[in-house]
Every structure is written in structure tokens, then in C-alpha cells.
Amino acid sequence: MFLTQRKMKQAAFFIVCVLLVIGFYKGWAKTEEEQSFNDKRLRQIKQNEDSLNEIEPEAIEKMMEMDNDVPYIEINDLQEANTRIRELEDKLHRIEAKIESRVPKNFPTVKFLNYKNRKRILVTGGAGFVGSHLVDRLMLAGHEVIVADNFFTGRKRNVEHWVGHENFELVHHDIVRPLYLEVDEIYHLASPASPPHYMHNPVKTIKTNTVGTINMLGLAKRVGARVLIASTSEVYGDPDEHPQSETYWGHVNPIGPRACYDEGKRVAETLSYAYMRQEGVSVRVARIFNTFGPRMHMNDGRVVSNFILQALQNDSITIYGNGKQTRSFQYVSDLVDGLVALMGSNYTLPVNIGNPIEHTIEEFASMIKELVGGTSKIVELAAVEDDPQRRKPDISRAKKYLDWEPKVPLSEGLEQTVAYFRKELQRTKHSQKDEFETKTKASLKNDHDIIEQL
Numbered sequence: 242m243f244l245t246q247r248k249m250k251q252a253a254f255f256i257v258c259v260l261l262v263i264g265f266y267k268g269w270a271k272t273e274e275e276q277s278f279n280d281k282r283l284r285q286i287k288q289n290e291d292s293l294n295e296i297e298p299e300a301i302e303k304m305m306e307m308d309n310d311v312p313y314i315e316i317n318d319l320q321e322a323n324t325r326i327r328e329l330e331d332k333l334h335r336i337e338a339k340i341e342s343r344v345p346k347n348f349p350t351v352k353f354l355n356y357k358n359r360k361r362i363l364v365t366g367g368a369g370f371v372g373s374h375l376v377d378r379l380m381l382a383g384h385e386v387i388v389a390d391n392f393f394t395g396r397k398r399n400v401e402h403w404v405g406h407e408n409f410e411l412v413h414h415d416i417v418r419p420l421y422l423e424v425d426e427i428y429h430l431a432s433p434a435s436p437p438h439y440m441h442n443p444v445k446t447i448k449t450n451t452v453g454t455i456n457m458l459g460l461a462k463r464v465g466a467r468v469l470i471a472s473t474s475e476v477y478g479d480p481d482e483h484p485q486s487e488t489y490w491g492h493v494n495p496i497g498p499r500a501c502y503d504e505g506k507r508v509a510e511t512l513s514y515a516y517m518r519q520e521g522v523s524v525r526v527a528r529i530f531n532t533f534g535p536r537m538h539m540n541d542g543r544v545v546s547n548f549i550l551q552a553l554q555n556d557s558i559t560i561y562g563n564g565k566q567t568r569s570f571q572y573v574s575d576l577v578d579g580l581v582a583l584m585g586s587n588y589t590l591p592v593n594i595g596n597p598i599e600h601t602i603e604e605f606a607s608m609i610k611e612l613v614g615g616t617s618k619i620v621e622l623a624a625v626e627d628d629p630q631r632r633k634p635d636i637s638r639a640k641k642y643l644d645w646e647p648k649v650p651l652s653e654g655l656e657q658t659v660a661y662f663r664k665e666l667q668r669t670k671h672s673q674k675d676e677f678e679t680k681t682k683a684s685l686k687n688d689h690d691i692i693e694q695l
């Protein structure tokens with residue numbers, strides 16, 4: 242028993258010793274492992290430091306900045322954001338495809354002009370009837386064209402086929418206010434031209450033709466541009482001389498309802514020659530006679546548009562007075578030829594640009610009735626105040642100095658114009674239908690839904 246106890250004590254002592262040895266060994270091994278791990282880390286840090294030293298300090302600063310900008314984002318948020326971005330991109334592609342199909346990207350082919358021959362040309366009133374045809378001509382010839390228009394009687398649609406072209410610019414501007422541009426030539430056409438339009442706001446008509454013309458002449462003086470003033474046969478008033486040559490001084494009622502236009506244009510001419518004499522501005526003055534063609538105003542109250550519209554709608558064709566008063570009408574492309582020729586010439590006195598072939602109003606009514614067909618009747622109404630009785634240009638100056646005379650026969654021009662008016666009437670019918678449909682849909686939709694549908 243005694244022996245057994247001793248042996249047991251010895252065994253316990255032995256076990257304790259073994260445990261101590263194992264514990265000591267484990268501690269020693271761990272320290273070794275940690276030491277080697279730390280060594281490894283130190284080597285890595287050293288390596289990183291070495292490679293950082295090779296990077297430019299600016300690059301390190303940038304990386305740190307970027308790191309600061311990135312907010313802390315959960316993985317789920319990132320996935321959600323990616324999905325949303327993809328959805329928005331798809332939507333954008335669909336909208337782009339739709340816009341591309343609507344906006345024609347194929348502009349008419351324009352001539353290439355080198356910088357010496359290419360001019361920067363301002364056309365005031367370029368969104369109007371005559372102006373838009375002139376813009377077409379100048380653009381096709383390869384020039385840079387700026388249109389300044391307040392859209393009183395002009396329409397963006399008249400020049401929309403050039404919007405986006407690198408040579409074209411459309412500026413919404415009222416020329417009664419100054420305009421600062423760098424240009425080589427100015428075609429100054431801005432002014433209402435038909436009696437209902439220019440009598441609608443007579444004071445504004447006078448301002449446009451006087452203050453507006455001063456602004457254009459001032460601009461021409463500042464930049465050394467040549468300026469062409471669109472004057473009118475109305476400066477002859479109700480003429481005593483027939484046909485009217487440029488030397489005729491006119492017979493204008495200065496206080497009648499048309500005076501705002503007639504006298505406005507007369508002052509515009511006076512201003513032009515004052516700027517020429519006093520300031521050395523290079524001016525050209527075109528006295529334009531009645532002109533017609535596509536893009537003329539449907540409701541401008543002038544003979545051609547009135548008669549065509551009445552005939553197309555089978556309404557009575559109305560003549561004011563006995564129909565014996567005469568008019569001579571030129572087609573718009575002939576006028577544009579004349580304006581461009583005058584601008585390019587060295588001739589500085591006023592030049593009549595019109596078609597000398599004279600027709601009575603009665604004859605016009607019958608020609609249009611025949612061309613359109615239909616069931617319209619020709620009826621006579623009371624004469625209009627200050628309505629000139631005769632109007633026919635003497636174009637010998639234009640022939641001599643510009644080598645210009647009209648080429649398009651009246652019947653051909655009328656055919657083109659009737660075709661244009663027919664299309665416009667159909668458009669009006671469609672837009673009225675569209676308006677009705679839009680109104681019906683409007684009750685169901687708000688603006689956001691409509692835009693979303695695009």
C-alpha cells in the first residue's frame with residue numbers, strides 16, 4: 242500500500258513534468274510561427290513601400306482623392322443601381338431612335354466653297370415667304386447663313402429643313418433692337434409685307450422699317466458689310482406714270498392706312514442713301530413688285546392667295562372694284578435671282594425687280610378658276626381705299642445692269658402655288674383632326690404620360 246502510494250506520487254510528478262515540457266514547447270513553437278509571420282508581413286510591407294516609392298506622388302494623391310469620393314455602398318445597392326442604369330440606357334436608346342426617325346438628317350447637298358469665297362450672310366425676315374426662298378438659294382450656293390426673325394409673319398417651318406446644318410443659324414430676334422454679328426452681307430427683308438399684316442400694327446410697321454433699317458445699316462457700317470434693302474413698288478403709291486421706272490418719285494398718300502408701309506419703305510430708302518453718302522456703307526436697293534409662290538401666306542389678303550384659296554374651297558372669288566385694275570406678278574424664284582444679282586453687282590441706285598407682264602385682276606380670277614376647277618363664281622365687291630389702279634414695272638435697269646429678267650411663266654408659277662396651297666389646306670384639315678383627337682385623349686392623360694409615350 243505504502244509502495245503503491247510512492248509510485249503514484251512518482252507517476253504524478255512525471256505527468257506534471259511532461260505537461261510542463263509540452264506547454265513550454267508549444268509556447269516556444271508559437272513564438273517562432275508568429276515571428277516568421279511577422280517577418281513575412283514586414284517583407285510585404287517593405288515591398289509595398291518600395292513599389293509605392295516608384296509611383297509619382299501626384300498619382301498617389303489622385304488615388305487617395307478617388308478613394309475619398311467613393312461612398313460606402315452595399316453590394317445590393319450597387320446591383321440595384323446597375324439595373325436602373327441599364328433600364329435608363331435602354332429607354333434613352335429608344336428615344337434616340339424615335340428622334341432620329343423624325344428629324345431628317347439628310348440636308349440638301351450644298352456646294353463647297355473655300356473660305357475665300359464663302360460669305361457670312363445675314364437674312365433679316367429669313368423665315369418669311371421671300372426670305373426663306375432666298376435662304377435656300379444662299380445655303381445651296383455654300384454660304385453661311387444667319388436668319389434673324391421675330392416670327393411675326395414668318396414660320397420656323399419655312400426654314401426647318403436647314404435647322405442643324407453647320408452653315409445655318411436661326412436667331413429669334415426683333416430687328417427694332419440692335420443686333421451685333423460679324424457678317425459680310427445683309428439682306429434686309431424683315432417687314433410685314435401684306436396689307437392686313439402691316440396694317441395690323443401700323444406703328445410697329447413704321448418702327449421695323451425705320452428703326453430696324455437704322456440698326457441694319459449701323460451693323461453694316463460697323464462690320465463693313467454690304468446691305469441690300471427690300472423696298473417695294475408701293476413707294477410709287479398710286480402712280481401717275483405707267484409703267485413705273487425708278488426715276489419716278491411716286492404718288493403716295495402720307496396719312497392713309499397704307500402709309501405706315503409705303504412711307505416706312507420710302508424712309509428706309511432715304512436712310513440707306515444717307516448711310517451710303519455719309520458713312521460710306523455699300524447699299525443696294527431692290528424695289529420689289531408683287532411676288533407669289535409656295536410658302537406665301539394663305540391668308541395675307543393679297544390677290545393670288547385670296548383667289549387660289551377661294552377657288553380651292555369652292556367659295557366665290559371676290560374682286561374689289563370693277564376688276565380692271567392691273568397687277569403684274571413675278572414668281573418667287575425670279576425675285577431671288579434678281580436679289581442675288583443685285584447684291585453681287587456694282588450698281589447702287591434703286592432697281593425694280595418685277596414681272597412686267599400685266600394682267601387685270603379680272604383675268605387673274607379667271608385663270609385661277611380655270612386652273613383649280615371647281616364651282617366657284619367670280620363676284621365684284623366695293624373698291625378698297627388707296628388700292629393702286631395700275632402697277633407694272635419698267636425693268637430696263639435690271640436688264641441693263643444686272644442682266645436680269647423674269648423667266649417663269651405665270652401659268653407655271655400658279656400651278657406650283659396651287660399645289661402648295663392644296664397641301665397646306667390638307668395639312669390644316671389633318672391638324673384640326675389631330676387637335677380633336679388630342680383634346681379627347683387629354684382627358685385621360687397628363688403631361689408626364691404624354692412625354693413618357695415619346
Ligand SMILES: NC(=O)c1ccc[n+]([C@@H]2O[C@H](COP(=O)([O-])OP(=O)(O)OC[C@H]3O[C@@H](n4cnc5c(N)ncnc54)[C@H](O)[C@@H]3O)[C@@H](O)[C@H]2O)c1
Pocket residue numbers: 365366367368369370371372389390391392393394395396414415416417429430431432433434435438449453471472473474529530531532533538
Ligand atoms: N412678297 C411681295 O410681294 C413683296 C413685294 C414688295 C416688297 N416685299 C418686301 O420683301 C420683304 C419680304 O416680304 P415677304 O413677302 O417675304 O413677307 P413675309 O411677311 O412673308 O416676311 C417678312 C418676314 O419678316 C419678319 N419680320 C417682320 N417684322 C420683323 C421684325 N421687327 N424683326 C424681325 N423680323 C421681322 C416676319 O416674321 C417674316 O418672317 C419685305 O420687306 C417686303 O416689304 C415683298
